[in-house]
Amino acid sequence: MxxxxxxxxxxxxxxxxxxxxxxxxxxxxxxxxxxxxxxxxxxxxxxxxxxxxRKIVFLKSAFRKNFLSVLPAMEILFFVGMLIASWAHSGVLLTMIQTGILFLQPDYFLPSLAIVSAIAAMVSGSSWTTAGTLGVALMGVAEVISFPQTMAAGAIVSGCYFGDKLSPLSDTTNLASSLTHVPIWTHIRHMLKTTCISFGVAIFAFYVLNVYTLDSNQITNLSLQSESLLSGPNHQIFWLKFIPVVLVFGSALFKLHIRLSLLLGIISAIGFSISELGFQFSIGKSLVYGFVSHSGNDVLDRFLSGGGVVAILPTEILILSAVWFGAVVEGYGYLNEILMHIKNWAKDRWDILLSTMGTSFLLNLVTADQYLSLVIPARAFRSLAEEKGIPEKDISRSLEDSGTITSPLIPWNSCGAFMSTSLGVSVLSFFPFVFFNLFHVILSVSLLLIAKNKFKSSYLNKSSS
Structure with a gap:
C-alpha cells in the first residue's frame, strides 16, 4: 500500500x-x-x-472551462496592443514619456517607478490597466535615459501588484474577499502589515540597486540626454494629449470594465491622430501591424515602434498552450490527486495556510489564470479551515499572498504574459527584480513556518513538564 x-x-x-x-x-x-x-x-x-x-470528454470539459476563464484576458491583450499603437501614433505615448523625463530623477529612478505604479494601480484597481498604459510610458523613459529595461520592468510590476493588492477596486482583492466571506476593508486591513513591510523593503532594495547601477558621471550624462529630448520646438509637451490617459484611469474609478476603459483610450487617441493628420490608412495599419516611429531620435524610435494586434499573437499562442496543458492536468485527474495529497498532509492551521498558498501557486503554474488560483483553493480548504477554527481573513490573505502575487512571475500565466507583452521584457528577464512580489512570498511563508515551529516548541515544552 x-x-x-x-x-x-x-x-x-x-x-x-x-x-x-x-x-x-x-x-x-x-x-x-x-x-x-x-x-x-x-x-x-x-x-x-x-x-x-481516460475518456476524452473530461479533457474537452476541462479545456472549455479553462479557455473560457482566460478568454477575457486574451481579449484585453488585443485591446492593449491597439492601445499602445494608437497612443504611439497620436503622440500620447511620447507626451507621457516626456513628462516622465521631466519629473523622474535618474538618481531615484527605480524607487520612483515602483511608487508611481503603486499609486496608479491603487487608484485604478488594476495592475493590467497600469502596466498597459502608464507602465509602457515609464518603460519609454527608461529606454530614453538608457536605464536597464529589466530593472525598470521589475520596479513597475512590483508597484502594480502592491497597488492592486490593496485597492478596494481590484477584482482579485474583491474575489478573495467574497470567496471567504470577509468584508473587503477587513481583508485589506489584514493584508496591510505584511504587504507594507514587503513594499518598504522592496523600495529600499530598488534604491540600493539604483545607486550601484548608476555612478555620478552616468547620472550627469542621463540628465543631459533627457534635457536634449525635451528641448526644441518639436518636443514641447502638449498637455491635452493626457486626455486619453485621464479617460482610461477615470473610467476605472467608476468601475467601468477594463475593455471599455481601454477602448475609450484607443478612440480618443485616434481622434488626436485624425485632428492632426486627417483620416489616413496608416492609423488602421498601426492598430493591426504596429506603429513605426520616425522621430529622428534612434532610441525613442526603437521604443515607440511597436504595438498592434499582430504583436500580441505570440502571447495569445502561449496562453492557449497553457490552457491545453492545464486541461490535461485537470481533466485527467492529476490536479485532483495533488489536492487530495495536500489535504492529507495538512494537519494543523499552519499546514492549511501553507497548503492554500502552495495550491494557489500550483494553479498559477498549470491553469494560466490567476482567478482559478484563487477560486479552487478557497473551495478546497475552506471546510478544513472551519474545522481547525482558522479565521476566514487568514485564508483570504493567504490566497492573495500567493495567487495574486505569483501570477506575474510565471511566463505562460495570463498575468505574466500580459506584463511581458506590455512592458516589452520577458518574465524570466525581469523576474530577479520584482522585489516586492519575491520578498512578499518569502515573508509570508517564513512567518507561517516560524509560527508553526513556535507552536511545536511550546507544545513539546508543555508535554515534557
Whole structure:
C-alpha cells in the first residue's frame, strides 16, 4: 500500500516534471525561438498519453472551462496592443514619456517607478490597466535615459501588484474577499502589515540597486540626454494629449470594465491622430501591424515602434498552450490527486495556510489564470479551515499572498504574459527584480513556518513538564 501511495504521488506530479524538463530542453539544449509554448504542448501531450485510457470528454470539459476563464484576458491583450499603437501614433505615448523625463530623477529612478505604479494601480484597481498604459510610458523613459529595461520592468510590476493588492477596486482583492466571506476593508486591513513591510523593503532594495547601477558621471550624462529630448520646438509637451490617459484611469474609478476603459483610450487617441493628420490608412495599419516611429531620435524610435494586434499573437499562442496543458492536468485527474495529497498532509492551521498558498501557486503554474488560483483553493480548504477554527481573513490573505502575487512571475500565466507583452521584457528577464512580489512570498511563508515551529516548541515544552 505504501508503494502504491508513493507511485501515485509521483505520477500525479509527473506533468510538472515533464514541463520543467521540456523547458530546460527547448531553452538550453535544442534552442528554439518560442520555447515555452512548445514545452507546454509537449508536457501536455506526454501527460495525455500517460493516461490515454481516460475518456476524452473530461479533457474537452476541462479545456472549455479553462479557455473560457482566460478568454477575457486574451481579449484585453488585443485591446492593449491597439492601445499602445494608437497612443504611439497620436503622440500620447511620447507626451507621457516626456513628462516622465521631466519629473523622474535618474538618481531615484527605480524607487520612483515602483511608487508611481503603486499609486496608479491603487487608484485604478488594476495592475493590467497600469502596466498597459502608464507602465509602457515609464518603460519609454527608461529606454530614453538608457536605464536597464529589466530593472525598470521589475520596479513597475512590483508597484502594480502592491497597488492592486490593496485597492478596494481590484477584482482579485474583491474575489478573495467574497470567496471567504470577509468584508473587503477587513481583508485589506489584514493584508496591510505584511504587504507594507514587503513594499518598504522592496523600495529600499530598488534604491540600493539604483545607486550601484548608476555612478555620478552616468547620472550627469542621463540628465543631459533627457534635457536634449525635451528641448526644441518639436518636443514641447502638449498637455491635452493626457486626455486619453485621464479617460482610461477615470473610467476605472467608476468601475467601468477594463475593455471599455481601454477602448475609450484607443478612440480618443485616434481622434488626436485624425485632428492632426486627417483620416489616413496608416492609423488602421498601426492598430493591426504596429506603429513605426520616425522621430529622428534612434532610441525613442526603437521604443515607440511597436504595438498592434499582430504583436500580441505570440502571447495569445502561449496562453492557449497553457490552457491545453492545464486541461490535461485537470481533466485527467492529476490536479485532483495533488489536492487530495495536500489535504492529507495538512494537519494543523499552519499546514492549511501553507497548503492554500502552495495550491494557489500550483494553479498559477498549470491553469494560466490567476482567478482559478484563487477560486479552487478557497473551495478546497475552506471546510478544513472551519474545522481547525482558522479565521476566514487568514485564508483570504493567504490566497492573495500567493495567487495574486505569483501570477506575474510565471511566463505562460495570463498575468505574466500580459506584463511581458506590455512592458516589452520577458518574465524570466525581469523576474530577479520584482522585489516586492519575491520578498512578499518569502515573508509570508517564513512567518507561517516560524509560527508553526513556535507552536511545536511550546507544545513539546508543555508535554515534557
Amino acid at each position: 505504501e508503494r502504491e501511495k508513493q507511485n501515485s504521488i509521483f505520477l500525479s506530479l509527473s506533468p510538472l516534471l515533464y514541463l520543467v524538463l521540456s523547458i530546460l530542453l527547448f531553452r538550453f539544449v535544442w534552442v528554439i525561438p518560442y520555447p515555452h509554448p512548445v514545452a507546454l504542448l509537449v508536457a501536455g501531450l506526454l501527460s495525455f498519453l500517460q493516461r490515454g485510457n
